[in-house]
Amino acid sequence: MFREEDLALLARPLYAFLTVAPRGGRWPAPRPVWFEVTGDGDLQMFSLPDAPKLDRLREQPRASVVVAAPPGEPEHWVAVEGPVTLHEDGGADLAVRLAGRYWDLSAPDPEHERLIEEYRAGDLVRIVLHAEKVNRFSA
Template structure:
């Protein structure tokens, strides 16, 4: 579903803004997350097991993600929406891989995070795009 220009943007270490169904009496509240595009064309993210977004995704396994070029660049964004699957396996590996994408895994701060994720576990969130919108100036 992603075009080459989408993949060029999505291949950069930019934050994705993940939106899930809100709690009752609340508005949707996007959250910035680290992500990668999988070989199957899905978007993989992770979260700590106690995260409220995981409870909402278990109740309603749909989400949307928006990734945008940073200020100072021509406007360019990609938005995907679709079903979500949650996986207990592969989350720590994904988190460690994304640490190298978004930071420096040799930095003690990131090493401590990876160790925390190994000890507490993380859930891999996979968004399977059903609809993609985009804009490029």
């Protein structure tokens, strides 16, 4: 489903903007999240277990994600939509792995170390977006 140039963009430590179905009377509100592409071509993220987005995903298990190249680069984005599954396992491992992708862990940083320990100790939920439709643009 993903093209080579999509995977190159998605392999970078960029934020994905996750959008879930809003509660009644509200507009969709994308949230920036860390993510990775799985070997099966899904996107996975993690969340705190009490996050409101998880309640909405339990009610309507579908979402979309947009990842874009940063300013200063030619326009390039990938948008993915599809059903979502929530998993009680693997959230902490995913969070720690993604911390290594998004943070420079070569130099000690007490705040990052504290957060990584919280990830390891927490009951993080793994969110898997199963890509059904992919839109893209590359300048």
